[in-house]
Amino acid sequence: QSTWGGTATTGGMFRAQSAFTSVCRFASKLSGGSTKNGRDSNPKFLGVKVFGGQTVQAGAILVRQRGTKFHPGNYVGIGRDHTLFALADGVVKYHWSKIHQREYVFVQPICDMEQVILPPPRTEKLFKAVR
Numbered sequence: 001q002s003t004w005g006g007t008a009t010t011g012g013m014f015r016a017q018s019a020f021t022s023v024c025r026f027a028s029k030l031s032g033g034s035t036k037n038g039r040d041s042n043p044k045f046l047g048v049k050v051f052g053g054q055t056v057q058a059g060a061i062l063v064r065q066r067g068t069k070f071h072p073g074n075y076v077g078i079g080r081d082h083t084l085f086a087l088a089d090g091v092v093k094y095h096w097s098k099i100h101q102r103e104y105v106f107v108q109p110i111c112d113m114e115q116v117i118l119p120p121p122r123t124e125k126l127f128k129a130v131r
């Protein structure tokens with residue numbers, strides 16, 4: 001045996017292992033590292049769906065929003081996710097209230113002789129009629 005630890009049959013290719021010697025491996029490829037990016041959420045499709053002057057049917061979604069950028073006026077309901085929807089068939093009107101500093105969405109019902117219009121909800125007392 002030689003100092004390399006090999007024998008005549010192995011040709012002396014391996015080193016002798018001792019208590020003080022450790023095996024060291026080198027990387028064959030560079031490390032890619034990690035990234036903090038790579039996530040994205042699905043689109044929520046928020047915004048105004050029906051604009052002023054357009055006609056809508058009852059139940060139509062007028063505005064999808066987070067929070068109350070637009071507030072419900074006459075014949076407009078609000079969902080638990082702040083979606084505004086029409087409560088009656090009619091024409092959509094948007095109105096900026098200088099008093100309340102808010103934007104309101106109204107539906108002005110279409111008056112037909114055959115159709116009976118229900119009185120507007122309590123909110124009519126708070127706002128001036130939009131003409």
